[in-house]
Amino acid sequence: MGKQNLTLLTDFYELTMMQGYFNNNMNEIVVFDVFYRDNPCNSGYAICAGLEQVIEYVKNLRFKDDDIEYLRSLKIFDENFLNYLKNFHFTGDIYAIPEGTVVFPMEPLLKVVAPIMEAQLIETAILNIINHQSLIATKASRVVYAASGAPVMEFGLRRAQGPDAGTLGARAAVIGGCIGTSNVLSAKLYDLPALGTHAHSWIMSFDDELTAFRKYAELYPLNTTLLVDTYDTLRTGVPNAIKVFKELRDSGKMPEKYGIRLDSGDLAYLSKMARKMLDEAGFTDATITASSDLDEYVIESLIAQDAKIDSWGVGTKLITSKDCPSFGGVYKLSAIKKGDKFIPRMKLSENQWKITNPGNKKIYRIYEKDSGKVKADLITLHDEHFTSDKPLLLFDPIATWKKTYLKPNTYTLRELLVPIFINGKCVYTSPSVMEIRDYCAKEQDTLWDECRRLTNPHNVYVDLSSKLYQIKTDLLNEYYASL
Amino acid sequence: MGKQNLTLLTDFYELTMMQGYFNNNMNEIVVFDVFYRDNPCNSGYAICAGLEQVIEYVKNLRFKDDDIEYLRSLKIFDENFLNYLKNFHFTGDIYAIPEGTVVFPMEPLLKVVAPIMEAQLIETAILNIINHQSLIATKASRVVYAASGAPVMEFGLRRAQGPDAGTLGARAAVIGGCIGTSNVLSAKLYDLPALGTHAHSWIMSFDDELTAFRKYAELYPLNTTLLVDTYDTLRTGVPNAIKVFKELRDSGKMPEKYGIRLDSGDLAYLSKMARKMLDEAGFTDATITASSDLDEYVIESLIAQDAKIDSWGVGTKLITSKDCPSFGGVYKLSAIKKGDKFIPRMKLSENQWKITNPGNKKIYRIYEKDSGKVKADLITLHDEHFTSDKPLLLFDPIATWKKTYLKPNTYTLRELLVPIFINGKCVYTSPSVMEIRDYCAKEQDTLWDECRRLTNPHNVYVDLSSKLYQIKTDLLNEYYASL
CATH class of the missing domain: 3.20.140.10 (nicotinate phosphoribosyltransferase)
Structure with a gap:
């Protein structure tokens, strides 16, 4: 601007x-x-x-x-x-x-x-x-308040009302308490943490999910967050992620930060099941990030149901302040x-x-x-x-x-x-x-x-x-x- | 941009x-x-x-x-x-x-x-x-459809989600059918009709409403639209506007386009009363423009109640597509x-x-x-x-x-x-x-x-x-x- x-x-x-x-x-x-x-x-x-x-x-x-x-x-x-x-x-x-x-x-x-x-x-x-x-900024402060201390990331650029709404909106969202943004231009202009890992298209560009996860983990050994819902979260996504985490552990290359991201489905149910699967495999410090049409009310309600979510990515409803x-x-x-x-x-x-x-x-x-x-x-x-x-x-x-x-x-x-x-x-x-x-x-x-x-x-x-x-x-x- | x-x-x-x-x-x-x-x-x-x-x-x-x-x-x-x-x-x-x-x-x-x-x-x-x-563009097409042929002007810049949202939003609103925009930058960039007359502050900057109307009519003799709700629409605004229109008529300086703008209150009631007052004074061709929190539903409902509105200025709810x-x-x-x-x-x-x-x-x-x-x-x-x-x-x-x-x-x-x-x-x-x-x-x-x-x-x-x-x-x- x-x-x-x-x-x-x-x-x-x-x-x-x-x-x-x-x-x-x-x-x-x-x-x-x-x-x-x-x-x-x-x-x-x-x-x-x-x-x-x-x-x-x-x-x-x-x-x-x-x-x-x-x-x-x-x-x-x-x-x-x-x-x-x-x-x-x-x-x-x-x-x-x-x-x-x-x-x-x-x-x-x-x-x-x-x-x-x-x-x-x-x-x-x-x-x-x-x-x-x-x-x-007001909307963000509400979302961050709902998250009760868990970090909230601003992910809304693609649904913002034009380039400025994305870029200045990310600035305002960080003022309101988000820890950073997916928007690279905003991160550059306002010196904000740039955040994000990969999308469904990364998974779909490989012949199978497991290969896509392995390649991603190879590339980003410091922070390996794997998106597990491209095909089927609990039947393939989480098991494949655990397989890759085990391979990393076995080869002594465990990333400092690692975990999974849920981007669809019932986040309370899926996060609890995923947490159980990760814990049983010994990955108690793997984080679970959730995104998917979130706002302060959904986050408050998921937390009330004891959803096992460590970090929140909030897009459309924050960057447009959808309800108002x-x-x-x-x-x-x-x-x-x-x-x-x-x-x-x-x-x-x-x-x-x-x-x-x-x-x-x-x-x-x-x-x-x-x-x-x-x-x-x-x-x-x-x-x-x-x-x-x-x-x-x-x-x-x-x-x-x-x-x-x-x-x-x-x-x-x-x-x-x-x-x-x-x-x-x-x-x-x-x-x-x-x-x-x-x-x-x-x-x-x-x-x-x-x-x-x-x-x-x-x-x-x-x-x-x-x-x-x-x-x-x-x-x-x-x-x-x-x- | x-x-x-x-x-x-x-x-x-x-x-x-x-x-x-x-x-x-x-x-x-x-x-x-x-x-x-x-x-x-x-x-x-x-x-x-x-x-x-x-x-x-x-x-x-x-x-x-x-x-x-x-x-x-x-x-x-x-x-x-x-x-x-x-x-x-x-x-x-x-x-x-x-x-x-x-x-x-x-x-x-x-x-x-x-x-x-x-x-x-x-x-x-x-x-x-x-x-x-x-x-x-979709929202605008709905608002224009509701207006059933009466012109719709895009007035939302001040409530748009940042500069681009105002400027590109006005572009899209015109694509959807608005006749022009109040946004001068957008009008310049995309060669759109620039529209608007004056605000409450014009009226308030003079000692009284009548003087403000007279001065405005002097200045813009081709299109004299007077905002009548700064103090009291029917008790002072419309009567003062009529007084000025009479002075213009008496001096043979009737503007080509003239009328009033309503910006608050019950637009159905006020427009019918104002129409009656204007008609009784012989100003049957004076137009009544309405603005004030309009969207396609309000316009449809006002028209269903036979509101006497010739032209619509639509702001916040169009430029943000407020309900969605x-x-x-x-x-x-x-x-x-x-x-x-x-x-x-x-x-x-x-x-x-x-x-x-x-x-x-x-x-x-x-x-x-x-x-x-x-x-x-x-x-x-x-x-x-x-x-x-x-x-x-x-x-x-x-x-x-x-x-x-x-x-x-x-x-x-x-x-x-x-x-x-x-x-x-x-x-x-x-x-x-x-x-x-x-x-x-x-x-x-x-x-x-x-x-x-x-x-x-x-x-x-x-x-x-x-x-x-x-x-x-x-x-x-x-x-x-x-x-």
Whole structure:
């Protein structure tokens, strides 16, 4: 993706609106928030991801001559505006929650503070990137949680929605906790472990399964994982694998890592039978890897039935987040700067949940001091300041009678949004993906186990400061009074 | 996508297997088939798409120095093999069904006849590309069918699974019948109509809705579509739009195309009320566009309730194929060439439906002569020859007692697979996307309406020639006798 110019990766209306602002001499500083309304996949949280690609995209924003030429050919943009585009680059500020952080609905994952023309152009690409990677990172974290410590490998490239979905999806899956990917390009680009052994076609290219296994073991003496379901798992596959393992043992060439992979059939039954056969032949340290249409629910259910599976390869349902293939991130105008002040703006809706939070905002994460677990998030105005030596009253912004009172020094605070671009200059260095993965694992440890449950999890509260709540209420009242 | 080197866009095991073939001096010509087992989204057919990108990918297959360096760093590939990769290019043949064709389960959409090392490497990328675009083209064709002639616009970039999913997805959506896309990059790359007007942020950037509408109408006097749901659709949005339309009419500046867009709320109710308000004000030719979480089922249901919607913008649920976000295309070895003969190979499974069709094959589509509608598809060996002046007996390959007898000259035949690469040279020129779209519309006309029904459609039969059926049966018997 890095090498492509993605400047035109935007919705057409961003450009028609930009021209509108241009022709009306409107280029106020505005604030746009990226946030989402519901956690994907019935999850109690999401993992935000994609920031590194957003940074690359913003850094490389330039309309090339052929882009201008193309826009001119549409006969809707005038020359003054096209001239402006020729010299376009991003001059604003961007704040974001670091990749791999656990996040919750309604809070800004990313905030753009920039001249409106610039802020408008970048809406679509930012949403595209953040929505995609946050979705897959969240899904992966659920699959990894279900696997209860057994390694999960990302195997989905062939079913991903295009090359980027495979490559950036694998990146996000590793952030969410996968140990590596089968996708070689992604492994190269993001320095991830490249994983995999062989396919059915390897077996079928030989006259018989046993020869195929022997040849494979000869070639890869360090890690010999044999795929046993090309013909018949228990009648030929596992017996042939055991035959080869015995030959290796007899010749003193036992591989350091070895085992079998199951790719079809009832994985609980087959893994138990295979485990028994391997153990009886003395191969108690042979691993059993399973793949075949897995997701967090299937893995949880197989483990509940005591399936003997040491390692999981997860493809389609992870790389597409099959049961919930979109992350509903939106990008909403929340303030316009007039003079030194940010004037709050709000989008209304008949659905209370869909009314946006106005103003230039920041987020505090509140941790219980003793346990280090997340208590709640608090969205405040950007110039409010909270410290943990004071009492803190939290209240639900919709059901306002629901209140929690935190005593001084029983909690700690952390600001979630960090500066990424200031005056158009990138001030942030992305960690490596494997570093983000480690950070993300620690982040998930700050959640109560009840929030990580795969179905009907407990929800973490995201509250508004009293000041912010008041501004929102006033704007609502003002609007309805004006009707 | 075109500018990226996708040579490493492959599963790691393709490379370990390649090295296995290399070290064993195995480089026989083999046949691999791309096919799928079930139509996506409960559809009675699929639309195949992605061939142009497969061609680009195969043409550009080259391991660059840094790719070789990367593979060397993994310490699993030896120098002889890395040297071989340095000079690697595709030398084989590829046959495929042209993009935009209606296709059915179990038939090869694409066939690779090439030395096994080459055929193995390209598995993953071919599946990734074909699976993605065929999925979205199929989904789009369903949405367009539901819209019953009203135009459908692709609006999903912000929720697509990464940049390619948005850009190639828009390409596929147009093949499936969308009139254009909001995605400017895709519109530029594939010469598609770029569509869209303005967002809520346009309205919110002004002090009031009326001013925002006026300014927009001034700027875009040829096509003035106003988004009316930022504050309150019927109380402010539609009345303000009508006010602006009246001002335009009074000043003799009525736009050629004008209307409103609804983006939330109950679209049946709101569109009927808005239509009434517009008509009463004399704006009977104002169009009503709807967007907001649409798919084929919602559109069908809104039309059944007589919603007054002239044009549809479809986003998330089309660009992700939300209810079925993967297309299950697989790539299976079906034959190995020994001397002049193709020796059939078959993957077994306990599930009869999952047993592959062996041999080097081709496909005839059989049309009813009078109606031009598709009667069935017939998979045969590549060297079988059928003509329509002979009687033809079709039988179901699983329920073999189900037979259909076609009289001579009551049907016509068409071979579906056409040569794309011969001896590594591309012999095919892709039509433009808009040409493929026209072809695809004609293709869908060859289906009986019963096959296009959105739920529980009639299925088209895909049968095997007697010769092919016999080979499959013999291989099965032979294998089970050997156990």
